[in-house]
Amino acid sequence: MGTAAPQQYTYQWQCHSRFSATNHNNPSISKVRLPLPRSSKSNTLASNNTTIHPIPTPPVKPHRNRNNNNDDIRKRKYKKKKKNGCGSSCSTSDILRLMDGLRVPVAAAAAPADNGMYASLINDCSDSGAALDLQAHLTRKGRRNPPPPLHLLNRLLLRHVTNGRLDNAHHLFDEMPLKDFNSWATLIVAYAHNGDYPEALRLFLTMLYRQEYHVDMFEFPPWIMACVVDACACTMDMRLGEQLHGCCLKLGHGNHDMFVATSLINFYGRLRCHEAAHRASIGLSQPNALTWTAIMINNSRGERFFDLISDFKEIGRAGIKKNTCIISCVLRACARMHDDGFSGRQVHANAIKLGVESHSFVHCGLVDMYGRNGLLRDAKLVFQTVNDTTSTACWNAMLTSYLRNGLHIEALQFLYQMKADGLQPQEYLLDQVRIACASNGL
Known part of the structure; x- marks a missing residue:
C-alpha cells in the first residue's frame, strides 16, 4: 500500500506536466479552463502539495429494454393513426370493394336477416353517400347477380328515410322488383312525417288499387290507418276521410284503437264537423290523455263549453294526467262561463299543482280568462310572472x-x-287602440 501510491501520483504528475508544457507553447489552449470537480475532496501530493482533478467522463445512457422500445414504437404509431383518423376500422366502400374483388354472392352474405353482413353494413350507413354505394352494390344487374332479398331492400329503404333522403328512398322504391306492406308503409309514413300529405295519400291509394302488389287491406295495422286519416285532415279531403272511417269500422279499429279514434276526432274537428267528431268519441273503451285532448279541442272549436268542463271533471275522476293543451282548452271555456272567474280560479289552482302554470299556453289562457271576467288585478299578476x-x-x-x-x-x-x-x-289590436283613442279624444 505504501509503495503503490507514489507511482500513481507520479503518473498523474507527468500527465499534468505535459499538459502544462503544451499550454505554454500554444496560447489559445492555455485559455481553456478545465471543469471543476463535483466532489469537494481532492487528491494532494504529499511531496509537492499539488491538487489533481479527475478527468470528467461523459454521462452513460441508461440501458433500455428492447421490448419496452417496441411498445413505445407501437404507441407512437397508434397515436399517429388515431390522429389522422385512419384507425383499424374501414369504411363501407372499402368492404364493398373487397366483396366485389372476392366475388361474394349477395345471397351468401344476406342470410340471416337479423345479423347478416349486409344488415350490419346498412346499420352503419349513417350518411347518404355510404347508403348510395350500398344501394348500387345491391341493385347491380348481371348474370351472376340475382335480385337481392326483399328484407335487405326494406332495410336500406328505411336507412334512406332515417338519413332524411326521401329522393334516394323513392328512387330505390321505384327500382324494387317486389314490394310488400313494409315497403309501402315506410314511404307513406315518411312523406306524411315530412308534410307531403298529397304524396302520402297517392301512395296509399296506389297500394290499394294495384293488384300486382298483393297487399291485403284486412292485414293493415291500425297505425297506418291513423297516419292516412291525419293526412286527410291536413289536406281537407272529406270524402276520402269518410271512406277511411268506414274501413276502420270494418277492420274493428274504430272504437278499440285509441290512435285511430284520436285521428278521426281530429279529422272531423278540423273540418268543423263537430257532431261527427262527438259521435266518433262515443263508445271508446279506455280513452287516454291523447284522446281526451282531441275531444276537448273539438269541444273548444265547437264552443261546447259545458261539455268541455264536464270532460275535464271526467279526466280527473279517471286519474289521467292533464297536459298543457287540456288546461288551455278548459281556461278558454272558463273565460266564457260568466261566473266571475270561479271555475277559472279552480283550474288555475289545478295548474299550479301540476306545475304547468309557467307554460306560455297556460299563461295566455289565464290572462284572457281573468281579463274576460273583469279581474284585471289578477291578470296583471299572472302577466308579471311570464318568463319569456x-x-x-x-x-x-x-x-x-x-x-x-x-x-x-x-x-x-x-x-x-x-x-x-x-x-x-x-x-x-292597433286598430282598436286607434278607434278607442279617437272616440275618447285622446
Whole structure:
C-alpha cells in the first residue's frame, strides 16, 4: 500500500506536466479552463502539495429494454393513426370493394336477416353517400347477380328515410322488383312525417288499387290507418276521410284503437264537423290523455263549453294526467262561463299543482280568462310572472284585456311599453287602440 501510491501520483504528475508544457507553447489552449470537480475532496501530493482533478467522463445512457422500445414504437404509431383518423376500422366502400374483388354472392352474405353482413353494413350507413354505394352494390344487374332479398331492400329503404333522403328512398322504391306492406308503409309514413300529405295519400291509394302488389287491406295495422286519416285532415279531403272511417269500422279499429279514434276526432274537428267528431268519441273503451285532448279541442272549436268542463271533471275522476293543451282548452271555456272567474280560479289552482302554470299556453289562457271576467288585478299578476318576455301572445292578451274593460289610457301606455321592448302587436289590436283613442279624444 505504501509503495503503490507514489507511482500513481507520479503518473498523474507527468500527465499534468505535459499538459502544462503544451499550454505554454500554444496560447489559445492555455485559455481553456478545465471543469471543476463535483466532489469537494481532492487528491494532494504529499511531496509537492499539488491538487489533481479527475478527468470528467461523459454521462452513460441508461440501458433500455428492447421490448419496452417496441411498445413505445407501437404507441407512437397508434397515436399517429388515431390522429389522422385512419384507425383499424374501414369504411363501407372499402368492404364493398373487397366483396366485389372476392366475388361474394349477395345471397351468401344476406342470410340471416337479423345479423347478416349486409344488415350490419346498412346499420352503419349513417350518411347518404355510404347508403348510395350500398344501394348500387345491391341493385347491380348481371348474370351472376340475382335480385337481392326483399328484407335487405326494406332495410336500406328505411336507412334512406332515417338519413332524411326521401329522393334516394323513392328512387330505390321505384327500382324494387317486389314490394310488400313494409315497403309501402315506410314511404307513406315518411312523406306524411315530412308534410307531403298529397304524396302520402297517392301512395296509399296506389297500394290499394294495384293488384300486382298483393297487399291485403284486412292485414293493415291500425297505425297506418291513423297516419292516412291525419293526412286527410291536413289536406281537407272529406270524402276520402269518410271512406277511411268506414274501413276502420270494418277492420274493428274504430272504437278499440285509441290512435285511430284520436285521428278521426281530429279529422272531423278540423273540418268543423263537430257532431261527427262527438259521435266518433262515443263508445271508446279506455280513452287516454291523447284522446281526451282531441275531444276537448273539438269541444273548444265547437264552443261546447259545458261539455268541455264536464270532460275535464271526467279526466280527473279517471286519474289521467292533464297536459298543457287540456288546461288551455278548459281556461278558454272558463273565460266564457260568466261566473266571475270561479271555475277559472279552480283550474288555475289545478295548474299550479301540476306545475304547468309557467307554460306560455297556460299563461295566455289565464290572462284572457281573468281579463274576460273583469279581474284585471289578477291578470296583471299572472302577466308579471311570464318568463319569456319576447313572446307577443301574452302581451296581446293583456292589451286585449285593457281594451275589453274600457281602460283605454292603460291600453295606450301598455302599447308604448310594448314598443319600448321591441315587440309588435297585432294589427287589429292597433286598430282598436286607434278607434278607442279617437272616440275618447285622446
